Amino acid sequence: MLSMKKKPKKIKKKLLDKYRLVILNELTFEERLSFKLTRLNVFVFASLSAIFLIAITYIIIAFTPLREYIPGYSSTALKKKATELSFKTDSLQQVIAMNELYYGSIKKVLKGDVSAANFNKDSIIEAVKLEASEVDFKPSVEDSLLREKVDKEDKYNLFESATTATNFVLFPPVNGTISQHYNIEEKHYAVDVVVPKNTPVKATADGIVIFSEWTANTGYVIIIEHSYGLISVYKHNAELTKSQGDLVKAGEVIATAGNTGELSTGPHLHFELWNDGYPINPTNFIDFK
DSSP: OHHHHHHHHHHHHHHHOEEEEEEEOTTTOOEEEEEEEEHHHHHHHHHHHHHHHHHHHHHHHHHSGGGGGSTTOOOHHHHHHHHHHHHHHHHHHHHHHHHHHHHHHHHHHHHTOOOOOOOOHHHHHHHTOOOGGGSOOOOOHHHHHHHHHHHHHHHSOHHHHHOOGGGOOOOOSOOSEEEEOOBTTTTBOSEEEEOOTTOEEEOSSSEEEEEEEEETTTEEEEEEEOSTTEEEEEEEEEEEOOOTTOEEOTTOEEEEEBOOSTTOOSSEEEEEEEETTEEEOGGGTOOOO
16 A cells, blocks of 8 residues: 555656756857756647647648658549549540441441331321411511511522522542442442452542441441531552541542452442432432543
């Protein structure tokens, strides 16, 4: 019991024992500063100093730009750029998804994989049964003013009124002998023109390349979308010189003729023309000789 009581007293005495910290001049031993200290005071001062340093460090890291220089912390500019890139990536994914749907529909049209729509004749007739007497054909005042304004604008606009689809001329992609003609019964919606290998293949009209890839059956294929709903297709090429999204002019070289693809029987160009989703005979518009 005596030993248990003595220990707390000894610890308390050690903590409260007073000491003096004296700072002397080394040459003259003159006393410059002196402090009265106890072990308890030193412990409290050291603890408060440590807490203060920890608090200052936390504030610097949390609320100042200096944290960017600490390994493991990213900069504000980097976070902003990452956020912007994330939004751009999302927008690009949506555009890519829309383009894939668009190109998929074009592929279905080119392959003839289009299902016929079933219409109910009676329902269509019933829908258009509307007596002419029930419709008011009198133009409104606004409509009359608009018509008069348009007539005045178009009266002297000779160039625009003279420009029609009849002026749309198609350029022959190659010159050669037709080995297989356009035949709807055999589902050959194209003409096969025999030409030497590596003969330049030219765009039949101005347009934009919407497909430029390799296919197993028809080799290197390039598809161009033109004005007036016209699409031209070039198959079995040896090499493609244009990529998807490129703008081309009529007569510009887009590929070289070849013998690629499982369905090819020799160096030639398989050329197709489609208008608003329907195949048309290229020889009606182009002279390949």
